[in-house]
Amino acid sequence: MLLLILPGILYFLIYRYIPMAGILLAFKDYSPFRGFADSPWVGLKYFKLIFEDAEVIQVIWNTLQISMLQIFFAFPISIVLALMLNEIRNQVYKKFLQSIVYLPHFLSWVVVVGITVIFLRSEGLINNVLVNFLEINPIPFLTDPALFKPIVIIQVIWKESGWGTILFLAALSGISPHLYEAAVIDGASRLRQMWHITLPALKSTIVILLILRLGNVMDSGFEQIFLMLNPFNMETGNVLDTYVYFKGIQQANFSFATAVGLFKGIIGLILVVLANRLAKKFGEDGLY
């Protein structure tokens, strides 16, 4: 048994828990040349820097905005899409629609961002239509800082909202048909059935997924954002994860980047715990 569990234990120890000890870097003036042990302790110096740096504040703000916009727009769309799919009576048509809306989930972000670039660049399809058919000036979609967030949200909706329906559809298929039959006898319309039977059945799935999403509010999709960033949209697009990469790996400012990463991790942890408590207060199961 020891032999069976050993690879897994070693993996978690080396690649998941030793890095947690590496968090101590945030309290040191780490330089790769001196090594970990010989780098001097500096206490909370880098955490103070986080709050003095206007750029970090902007980056935190970007992260929260993008996450919140995702929760407000992408999350409800999955629920609505699941409800709509659930209303389809023809099972073959339903299966067909499902296999199409799930597909984008399995594409890489490079492909999705690549498609976006092809459609939105100055000589791309959308601008061609704008210029030739609507006779207006081309829009610099990819470099306009004001358009970064809307485009990123639309990408997430396109890629993930279909896949997001799976758990809702699973919950919907668990509803007993007797409930609907009884409602019909009582004279309830389809809309009333949805309001009194379907939506309550989705409540706990919605709560659990919302907790998970709130806990990840400091993550706003690293690969996607990284691929969408360019020198023109840094101001509105740079988020915590990409900032840590630019500061830590590209500029070798290891300790500061670790501090930013740790700050992000701790806020995330606190948010999950709080959201979980909140869910339990509302009589739901919660995550753990």
Place this chain on the structure above:
Amino acid sequence: MFKATGGERVMEIFNNIFLLLIAVTMLFPFLYIFSVSFSSVSDVLNSDFLLWPKEWVTDAYTYILGSDQFIRSLWVTVYITVVGTFVNLVFTSTMAYSLTRNIIGQRLILFLVLFTVLFSAGMIPTYIIVKETGLLNSLWALIIPVAISPFNLIIMTQFFKGIPEELTEAAIIDGANDIQIFSKVILPLSKPALAAFGLFYAVGHWNSYFSGVLYLNDPSKWPIQVILRQIVIVNEPNAALGGHAAMVEALPPPETVQMAAILLATLPILIVYPFLQKHFAKGVMLGSVKG
């Protein structure tokens, strides 16, 4: 079924049409990319809106497949996907199975696994460990640090718990040891589940982009997604394909090269998609059963 009122029938028709439109927005980019990738120079330059190639041209594909850099990166990705998925399955299944047996510290281990879902050390400390364990600039850097997805591990543990204990007990009476029980009794029963987990891990490896950028400096080791970014997003198809442009007489238009590259890099996903679909509903359902 029940008689629908007139208003409800209108709603139903509207619902059907609206969903069809959604499906079209999901498929349209593919159709467009497919058509442009097979179109001729003049068609690409002269029409704004290509939905089907007017004449079929495969120049873009022969150009890409003639690039050593592109073929090499495809092989790198195939290697990472095959070896990586194998490592994933071995590490995940052995640990998941161990956690279903009554071992010392079982609850603690499960807690520690769950904790890594909620909190992770972050990019820099992980990068330093990858560097210190000597994986930097090696393809193993894309395999070992992601050997187990804690989420998949938890789901697989749930799955193994569902296998009747009598089977294990019978094997013990027959004198089998733990490794024999695992490999001769449990694994053969879990083939469909392993296939499902394997597919999900494999798609993850195939699509992974950033760890290639983070851990590999040597362009000859770059996986396909990194090259694809150079071709499409950075918009330098000829440079990314390793500069064999000089050897080609007439370069195909960059648009067609970009779209052909996207399709070639996505083809394997499209091929396994029917299998994925067969498995994922089951996989997600397994995950939603709380233990």
